[in-house]
Amino acid sequence: MELLLSPATDVASGKLQPPSAAPEASKSQSKCGRPSKSDQEVWTTSSTETLFTARYVNARDEFARARNHAQVGAAWILVATLVNKTEDTAYTVTQCKDKWALHRDDRNTTGNVSKAAAPPCLELMLEHWAPNPGMQNTSLLDATTDLDDAYTDSTSTSDDNSGSKRNKRKKTNGECVEEGLRALAEGVKVLGAAMQTKADSRSDTALSQGVIASLGRQEEALKQQTAAINELIRTLRGDK
16 A cells, blocks of 8 residues: 655655745735835825816815814715725825825916906006106115115214204294295395396497396385285284
């Protein structure tokens, strides 16, 4: 009778050998934690459309009723579940949030955000003001000016003159008018003297004398007007 030996029996010694170790089984589960980028699902056009449909149509009421972070997180879990069920994928909640945020930031480049309306009467303003100097979109200041040095100089100057400025009294309207009339009278005198000098070398002395006489009468009228204004100022002040 032929002796049947099992594969684990040593033919020479006839002793049973321990069974060889089985090959290492492949890991059925990956490590806990966030999956690597190579294992993540890749977004496609269809899955992106499904994501936004789930976010703004299916789960719109959940986001509208959310009042805290927990409710918002539950709404995003619903969005990820709907996307995975529809597309037969395994997107995570973080992937859905990142994809949604990326498209939200790119709205300006896609033209979804409306441009600001132009101010009223812009064309009329440009028609009347744009050709004038100083109305173009160019800077009218020198960019090379050191603002810090200018501020330091102005501060030191203001500190030096602060004592004298405090003692100065603000001029009244009457005093301003009086100074203006006095300056006008001085100007008339200078003009009359200049015309008198030129008239000496000309033949039309009669015309020059008439002009000088007219200027003299105007000067006298200005003096009388100045005196009347001074009297009015003293009356308003209550001076005796």
